[in-house]
Amino acid sequence: MIKSVTVQDLVNRFSLDVLAGEKELHRQITKSKTHRPGLEFVGYFEFFSQARVQVLGSKEINYLHTLSEEERNLRIGNIVKYHPPCFVVTRNLDGLKYLMKYCEEEGIPLLRTPHPTNKFLELMDIFLTKSLAPEIAIHGVCVNVSGIGILLRGKSGVGKSETAHTLIRRGHRLVADDIVVLRKTSPETLIGTHNGKSKEFLALRSIGLINVSRLYGRKAFQEETRIVLDIELTQWENNALNNELELEPTFTDYMDVRIPHLEIQLQPGRDVAGLVEAAANNWYLKQQGYSAVEDFMKRLESDH
Known part of the structure; x- marks a missing residue:
């Protein structure tokens, strides 16, 4: 039997803010490592870990902010169509209306934490490794x-x-x-x-x-x-x-x-x-x- 945790478990464990996809917190997570979608935002999906929790830090969010609306919609759309379990934005970063829109439409929870990216990745990987x-x-x-x-x-x-x-x-x-x-x-x-x-x-x-x-x-x-x-x-x-x-x-x-x-x-x-x-x-x-x-x-x- 494959073990799993839910997105709701992550929300409870790390006191995460739910920005979008609140009705989809029951989604299952079965992979024990997180993933930062860097290459995927520039169109390379050969090794995309779509079943993992996707973590977005300053690098990813700042990159998206530099894009035109049309280009940003394309980059985000290419990722959300794979339906990862959830996205987590670190450092309480804001200006995420465009990301909230896509996550709401696709039913993907968008979460946010005040933790720095590296610290959150470490805590999340430890939690998932033990839980799964x-x-x-x-x-x-x-x-x-x-x-x-x-x-x-x-x-x-x-x-x-x-x-x-x-x-x-x-x-x-x-x-x-x-x-x-x-x-x-x-x-x-x-x-x-x-x-x-x-x-x-x-x-x-x-x-x-x-x-x-x-x-x-x-x-x-x-x-x-x-x-x-x-x-x-x-x-x-x-x-x-x-x-x-x-x-x-x-x-x-x-x-x-x-x-x-x-x-x-x-x-x-x-x-x-x-x-x-x-x-x-x-x-x-x-x-x-x-x-x-x-x-x-x-x-x-x-x-x-």
Whole structure:
């Protein structure tokens, strides 16, 4: 199913003024990037992104102002006939009666914002990318440990929420409990967030439902995080995991995004939250180019 937002969603999100096409705010937007129709105004349509939100800044509007009425009508008419979802004029630019006329006739919303063009493009692209990103929901817990997004997975009752609670007590943050929504915002980027209903809530066996923000302060909760580690909590099995210097890397695929996978076995008295912290910090060091195994082997070699 193709995700979409409506022009009305943009109006609400960015407090946009509606200059024309008010009856067409239900129009759907399915593309996650905006477009500035520069080449199109001079008649080149080979790569026109007609399904994208069209943003008009000072350059585009000032160019239109320099044209004769006949030429301006031609340039605008060539674009509106493609029926893009909407036009947004930045910097509260005025003198747009001719543009309002065409948009009203063609049923295309014409919107306006006080934001500078580059700033608005950045904000709009971020909003559309997140809103239109492919997503799935999985059973698990999502936490942010020292700035590192982690999925905690495992069978029901294995201790995911309890581990998250311990992490929160140590100053880390909850993102989602029970249902984690994963959004693919780029070929390499996976964002974890909550489903809205479970926001800030953590379910603990023998205790019940708690609101982590009310209990531990706003710093205990985070809206979303980039997922970089997938940790599976499993029951302890003798000899199932060996104390090797370095485990063979494994990965979990979510919507074709590969996430490093680790398994942590549970046993009474074992500091699982501490092991999650260690995994997060070790991942960070590897991103900085440090390998504890390589460092250790160099020390052994230096003794010979």
